[in-house]
Amino acid sequence: TLIITMIAGITGEKGHDMAIQAFKLTLEEINNDNTCKLVFIGKDYTNGSIEKIVNESNLSNDIIFMGFCENHLINEVLNETDIFLLPSQREGLPTVIIEAMRHGIPVIASDVGGIHELVQNEETGYITSPSNISELKDKLVNLIRSPQKRKLMGEKGRRLVMAKFSLDLMVDSIEQKYLELYRK
Numbered sequence: 001t002l003i004i005t006m007i008a009g010i011t012g013e014k015g016h017d018m019a020i021q022a023f024k025l026t027l028e029e030i031n032n033d034n035t036c037k038l039v040f041i042g043k044d045y046t047n048g049s050i051e052k053i054v055n056e057s058n059l060s061n062d063i064i065f066m067g068f069c070e071n072h073l074i075n076e077v078l079n080e081t082d083i084f085l086l087p088s089q090r091e092g093l094p095t096v097i098i099e100a101m102r103h104g105i106p107v108i109a110s111d112v113g114g115i116h117e118l119v120q121n122e123e124t125g126y127i128t129s130p131s132n133i134s135e136l137k138d139k140l141v142n143l144i145r146s147p148q149k150r151k152l153m154g155e156k157g158r159r160l161v162m163a164k165f166s167l168d169l170m171v172d173s174i175e176q177k178y179l180e181l182y183r184k
Contacts, residue, residue, distance in 0.1 A: 015087030
């Protein structure tokens with residue numbers, strides 16, 4: 001089973017509704033034979049409205065709601081994930097993308113906030129226009145149909161995270177900033 005994962009609190013701005021629509025179109029295009037699942041990890045702040053959309057779309061067998069999860073469970077899911085999805089309407093610099101890339105997972109995300117600083121379009125994943133369900137679907141289909149591309153993008157993402165966002169680099173960067181401020 002190919003696993004597509006989205007880690008985000010279920011709110012109106014994270015794009016769960018768009019993910020559902022794009023996923024439904026994707027399943028129709030690839031003639032899904034139960035080999036593709038979408039996993040949502042995150043607390044529901046919508047009182048079940050997203051789960052209602054899933055049920056109304058007849059996708060309850062294809063979309064899994066895990067709710068809030070502890071880090072060890074998130075890591076287990078990411079270890080099994082093939083594609084990471086984040087079609088947000090608004091973001092800062094989402095650490096979930098860094099985490100997905102650290103796991104070697106190609107990312108499909110909206111071009112909002114600092115996402116373009118993390119995802120190198122067509123290298124470590126795809127950046128899509130916000131609210132463009134058709135584009136989101138096209139990128140999902142592309143990665144589902146190309147295991148080699150998923151692997152290559154995932155490896156490039158892992159290398160990028162290790163080069164720019166490793167713990168040692170982040171600690172050194174913060175330490176340098178503190179020293180710079182202290183000297184002033």
